[in-house]
Amino acid sequence: MIESLLVANRGEIARRIIRTANRLGIRAIAVHSEADAGLPFVTEADEAVCVGPANPAQSYRNVEAILAAAKATGAQAIHPGYGFLSENADFARTVERSGLIWVGPGADAITAMGDKINARNLMAAAGVPVAPGTTEPAADPDAAVAAAAGIGYPVMVKAAAGGGGMGMGVAADEAALRTEYDRVRAFAERMFGDGSVLIERYFPRVRHVEVQILGLADGRVVALGERECSVQRRNQKLVEESPSPAVSPELRARFLAAAVRAGEAVGYRNAGTVECLLDPATQEFFFLEMNTRLQVEHPVTELVYGVDLVEEQLRVAAGLAPTFDPDALAPRGHAIELRINAEDPKRFLPGPGAITTWREPGGEGVRVDSGYVAGNNVTPFYDSLLAKLIVNGRDRAEAVERARAAVAAFEVAGPKCNLPFFAELLENEEFLSGDYDTGIVGRMR
Known part of the structure; x- marks a missing residue:
């Protein structure tokens, strides 16, 4: 297993990766901007290096500074998280040429999937449906x-x-x-x-359904179920759940098979996501894109399948077998993730500020992956994501009930926060029915 890991990211996802590294006994190294020096991921790492000012181009996207930090700290591997440099093929190549382990798919796969037209053509040739x-x-x-x-x-x-x-x-x-x-x-x-x-x-009424894939060290590609991601604003996700309430067992089998073909077509290794559009009227689905990284919404898959996807990423990167039996994957229960953002709950416009109150909910079936604590300052330089509230239950109804209680118990004061939106959504009849599409947020407004 990898012995030392530099996390080339910030906030919630950096903290989440560091948590797995700590559990596995891997020395975790954080890089941070001057603006993020006081965030939890910095203090929870075994070592931290400031790589530049708040501007991401001068810090989190600063390849030279990140590689210098890796060299100075003796890092063996780099995990890019999501966003920033995570889907930058040149960065992946540079990491490997520097003698470090890249915790992600190969640069060729990133390049192949980075251009949507090229990706469409590759998928069509592999027999994956495209619009x-x-x-x-x-x-x-x-x-x-x-x-x-x-x-x-x-x-x-x-x-x-x-x-x-x-x-x-x-x-x-x-x-x-x-x-x-x-x-x-x-x-x-x-x-x-x-x-x-x-x-x-363009499909006026469509659902956004994606499949989590994992390219193993032995060359196999496996699918760990689907996620429903149709609650969106400005084409960006707010809520994800697994399994999708729109997907029948027969449709699920077609989804997973197509996702595996997609991964095999580019020799995929490590974690990735095959995103699709589903026409609920015809039950046809079409390839949208492949995200060549860990997704924000990976926790719902973790809870339903009982795996730690960051650990599996590290094992693949180290050339090790997975912790699970790829031939015996079976989902259990239902999970829902809500993206808690520093934005107003009506127009979804960012509202940064100092956090004066931060109280996370707890209890059975409740998980919070957060990037902040009380006293931290939410700056305007980065994405507005504060935390991910993830709940799971024996079925969708129980997951929804736990989500309601968790949203009511989550206290955030200082910056603007979209928690009131989720309280409204969890009482919305269309959402509760499971028969919703990407237009649901617009209809609520």
């Missing part, structure tokens, strides 16, 4: 209009290099398509350094 769309970038608005004529309106306009719900727009007609094309292209050039745009069919 009708372009097989190469739309060079200009006229090309986009020509593509939409064959696909049919409405269409989704997407940045080929985008991710995390960023760089997307919907067009219901030619005029809107021309406007969205220019907007998405400009955004993609600014954010990703790549203005390539693809056009896909």
Whole structure:
């Protein structure tokens, strides 16, 4: 097993990785910005190194500073968490060329899945269903209009290099398509350094369902069930649950088989997620993208399958067998995750500030993965995620009841917080029925 691990991330996910490292007796090394010096992940690590000022480009995305910290502390491996450098193929290659162990998929797999058009084409060749769309970038608005004529309106306009719900727009007609094309292209050039745009069919009523995969050290790819991620704002997730209330056993078998094929098509190793869109009317599903990293929502899979995915990541990176029998994976119960963000519960706009009160709920079936404690300052420099509230129960009804009690008991004061939204959602008849889609938050507003 790896003996020393540098965590190239911050907040909740850094703290969560450090917790597993501590349990396994692995020396945990944190890197942090000047703004994050007082956060729990820094003090809970065995060693911590400041790698720059608050600006992520000068700290958490500063490859030179992170590698220097790894060398100075004698780190054996680097875990990138999610976000920042986690899906940067050049960083993965640089880590390995430096003689360190990269805790993630190979750089070639990251590259292959990083471009949405290339990923679509690879998946189609592997027999994974893909939505009708372009097989190469739309060079200009006229090309986009020509593509939409064959696909049919409405269409989704997407940045080929985008991710995390960023760089997307919907067009219901030619005029809107021309406007969205220019907007998405400009955004993609600014954010990703790549203005390539693809056009896909847009499904007005759709569910977002994803499959957790794990590429093992022996070359096999296994699937650890699906997660329902349809409660979203601005195409970004707020709630995840497993198993999905929309997925029958027959559909689940098709989902998992397609996800395994997707992983095998790129020789996938380590943890990853195959994201799909599900048409609830026809029960058809289509490949959306593959996230070549650990997902924010991985805890719901951990609770349903009884595994520690960070430990499994470390074992794969070290060339070790998993702790579980890949041929005997079986889910148990139901889990729900709520993303507690520093944002107002109505418009979901960020609201940073100093935390004056922080009381986490507890009890049977309740887990909190948090990045902050009372006295910490939530700055505007990073994502608004404060904590993840995860509950599990024998079935969905019990999980929902535990979520209600946990939300009521969770106290946060200082920054804005979206806890009131979750209290509302957990009483919403559409959500409670399990028959909801990605438009549910809009209908609540």
